[in-house]
Amino acid sequence: MTASQISIAIPAELQQVRVAAAALRGVLRAFDCDDDQASLIELAVVEAVNNAIEHAYAGVPDGRVELQLEISHGALHICVTDTGRAMPAEALARARAGLGEAAGEPREGGYGLGLILEVMSDVGYRTEHDLNTLKMSITLNRSPA
Amino acid sequence: MRISSSSTADSTTLRLHSARLDAAIANELRTSLGEAITAVAGPTILDMSEVVFMDSSGLGALIGALKVIDATRLTITGVKPAVRTVFRLTRVDRAFTIAE
Numbered sequence: 001m002t003a004s005q006i007s008i009a010i011p012a013e014l015q016q017v018r019v020a021a022a023a024l025r026g027v028l029r030a031f032d033c034d035d036d037q038a039s040l041i042e043l044a045v046v047e048a049v050n051n052a053i054e055h056a057y058a059g060v061p062d063g064r065v066e067l068q069l070e071i072s073h074g075a076l077h078i079c080v081t082d083t084g085r086a087m088p089a090e091a092l093a094r095a096r097a098g099l100g101e102a103a104g105e106p107r108e109g110g111y112g113l114g115l116i117l118e119v120m121s122d123v124g125y126r127t128e129h130d131l132n133t134l135k136m137s138i139t140l141n142r143s144p145a
Numbered sequence: 146m147r148i149s150s151s152s153t154a155d156s157t158t159l160r161l162h163s164a165r166l167d168a169a170i171a172n173e174l175r176t177s178l179g180e181a182i183t184a185v186a187g188p189t190i191l192d193m194s195e196v197v198f199m200d201s202s203g204l205g206a207l208i209g210a211l212k213v214i215d216a217t218r219l220t221i222t223g224v225k226p227a228v229r230t231v232f233r234l235t236r237v238d239r240a241f242t243i244a245e
Contacts, residue, residue: 014167014168014169015169017167017168017169018165018167018169021198036226036227039198039226039227039230040227040230042198043198043200043227043230043231046167046168046200047200047201050167050168050200050201050202053168054168105212105240106208106235106236106237106240107205107208108205108206108208108209109201109202109205111201111204111205111235112200112201114234114235115201115231115234115235118234119234
């Protein structure tokens with residue numbers, strides 16, 4: 001079966017993230033992804049898009065965030081791209097190191113990348129020609145027929 | 146966002162009337178819930194049964210609003226599986242009483 005490629009683009013506004021999330025859920029339903037896993041994928045994608053809007057585009061007008069979804073051989077590969085400020089190089093490694101920490105009072109922020117790492121596989125980030133790309137993958141669980 | 150309050154002789158229940166606790170409403174959630182919860186004395190139940198999705202911004206707002214009270218008088222109820230997963234993955238479930 002040919003790989004399916006779907007793109008979803010939104011203005012970099014937090015109110016628009018729900019639109020991207022609804023579109024993603026529609027795609028996942030079309031591929032019979034089970035509901036529990038669809039919720040996790042939605043969470044990871046929302047976190048990635050929120051990061052792009054709140055950090056990459058902080059104070060930058062007219063940004064856009066694009067999701068590129070590729071479904072191939074039962075796996076979903078996602079790229080979240082923006083043209084804002086690049087994430088600091090150590091951010092992913094710091095989030096990876098912070099997984100499992102739960103000392104003291106719960107903090108009010110800084111969970112986004114950790115959640116992405118918990119939910120998705122092959123998480124990576126790169127910046128090329130002013131385009132920032134967070135990529136992540138997951139093997140899809142099909143819901144029972 | 147709307148938060149309703151109801152009381153019995155034993156406790157007060159605050160119900161969140163929103164399907165999504167996300168970045169789009171995080172500031173409003175922090176303010177509204179913070180105001181509602183500081184107005185309550187005694188055992189408090191936070192009913193999240195209408196919430197089907199919560200991201201880390203919603204979670205952060207929830208933590209910010211709830212930290213003003215003694216966590217031992219708070220019980221969170223009606224937590225749907227997708228929301229419970231966020232509490233679990235972030236280990237925030239260790240800081241609050243979340244009813245099964």
